[in-house]
Amino acid sequence: MVKARKYIVKQPFVGLPKREDFEIVEHQLPPIKNGEILVKVEWVSVDPYMRAYNGRFPTPYDQFGFNVGTVQDSKDPRYPVGRKVVTHKGWCDYTIANASSETDRVYKLPDLKGLNESLAVGAVGMPGATAYFGLLEICKPKAGETVVVTGAAGAVGTVVGQIAKIKGCTVIGFAGTDEKCQWLQSLGFDKAFNYKTVDASKVLKEAAPSGIDCYFDNVGGELSSIIISQMNVRGRVAVCGSISAYNDTSLPEATILQTYLVFKQLKIEGFIVDRWLGQWNVAFADIIGWIKSGKMKTQEHVTEGFDNIYDAFVGMLQGENTGKAVVKI
Ligand SMILES: NC(=O)C1=CN([C@@H]2O[C@H](COP(=O)(O)OP(=O)(O)OC[C@H]3O[C@@H](n4cnc5c(N)ncnc54)[C@H](OP(=O)(O)O)[C@@H]3O)[C@@H](O)[C@H]2O)C=CC1
Numbered sequence: 001m002v003k004a005r006k007y008i009v010k011q012p013f014v015g016l017p018k019r020e021d022f023e024i025v026e027h028q029l030p031p032i033k034n035g036e037i038l039v040k041v042e043w044v045s046v047d048p049y050m051r052a053y054n055g056r057f058p059t060p061y062d063q064f065g066f067n068v069g070t071v072q073d074s075k076d077p078r079y080p081v082g083r084k085v086v087t088h089k090g091w092c093d094y095t096i097a098n099a100s101s102e103t104d105r106v107y108k109l110p111d112l113k114g115l116n117e118s119l120a121v122g123a124v125g126m127p128g129a130t131a132y133f134g135l136l137e138i139c140k141p142k143a144g145e146t147v148v149v150t151g152a153a154g155a156v157g158t159v160v161g162q163i164a165k166i167k168g169c170t171v172i173g174f175a176g177t178d179e180k181c182q183w184l185q186s187l188g189f190d191k192a193f194n195y196k197t198v199d200a201s202k203v204l205k206e207a208a209p210s211g212i213d214c215y216f217d218n219v220g221g222e223l224s225s226i227i228i229s230q231m232n233v234r235g236r237v238a239v240c241g242s243i244s245a246y247n248d249t250s251l252p253e254a255t256i257l258q259t260y261l262v263f264k265q266l267k268i269e270g271f272i273v274d275r276w277l278g279q280w281n282v283a284f285a286d287i288i289g290w291i292k293s294g295k296m297k298t299q300e301h302v303t304e305g306f307d308n309i310y311d312a313f314v315g316m317l318q319g320e321n322t323g324k325a326v327v328k329i
């Protein structure tokens with residue numbers, strides 16, 4: 001019998017999630033059954049969808065999310081003891097998972113070719129796949145076009161901007177601090193602006209005088225409306241998320257966009273990365289190749305310790321992370 005710990009969400013979040021919305025539960029894991037594996041978790045991911053999906057599940061529920069760990073006991077020959085795995089069992093230190101369960105989402109750690117295993121919840125995980133497919137399949141950027149990405153210094157945004165550069169585009173990012181913006185320019189972004197201090201409409205007119213062709217929208221809100229209002233004819237918008245409103249308790253006011261959508265003939269499409277679940281490995285192989293060849297850089301904001309996962313989560317929602325927010329267990 002293994003003693004395990006996990007986070008349970010006790011009650012619906014109101015505004016920014018509170019520490020008392022969670023409870024850390026210690027429990028004995030039962031012996032594994034046929035088809036199951038016992039996993040010792042080493043890396044836990046904290047992501048915005050943990051906030052965004054909260055209202056969809058009745059409480060209490062185990063906090064879901066991707067993690068990386070090692071199989072300690074196995075009754076599934078596909079996942080022998082010692083095998084590194086990714087699961088969607090969330091914020092826990094030990095867990096039992098079933099690779100045949102859709103919700104457990106077990107898969108073998110990709111061959112990271114020596115890169116940090118934590119990347120499997122970041123650039124070589126769900127956020128990397130989000131950037132890859134959202135940009136390449138929805139925005140379909142062409143060399144020479146101008147791509148704008150918001151949430152640019154985060155897990156998804158950094159990968160979006162760097163893929164767009166690899167594809168020969170001019171890339172403009174928006175992020176929440178001057179330091180993040182400087183870092184983005186060191187990654188090769190052509191321009192990066194602090195959305196909290198600039199006049200977004202003005203800086204965009206200067207940075208993209210010929211207009212914007214593709215917009216990868218991570219944040220929603222008025223910033224997105226401003227960006228969309230400056231798009232070129234037949235521009236493409238990939239709506240990935242709207243983190244500017246996840247903690248809102250009432251609907252935000254929004255600028256009417258229909259005029260731009262019609263007269264600029266824009267294509268605007270929301271997506272969930274699961275749409276390409278069967279092809280995530282294609283994204284991972286390309287991203288690993290780009291990182292290994294030096295064309296793409298990754299950065300992680302690492303929090304240490306199981307007891308600090310809540311702080312890492314709320315810190316990420318408030319912009320403390322540059323790059324991917326992860327927790328080392
Ligand atoms: N559709 C899909 O399948 C998926 C969607 N997503 C979405 O992608 C987006 C980015 O996720 P991810 O890269 O993991 O997270 P990040 O690593 O970007 O972390 C979240 C960031 O959001 C920014 N932020 C917080 N509040 C605001 C605000 N009011 N306005 C603008 N930015 C804000 C902060 O950066 P800053 O300092 O710049 O404010 C913070 O660092 C989210 O909207 C998420 O929900 C993610 C994965 C899959």
Ligand SMILES: CCCCCCCCC/C=C/C=O
Nearest residue numbers: 048049052064241272273274
């Ligand atoms: C409990 C739902 C599992 C979802 C798996 C991961 C998909 C992330 C989609 C993110 C959307 C917005 O942030």
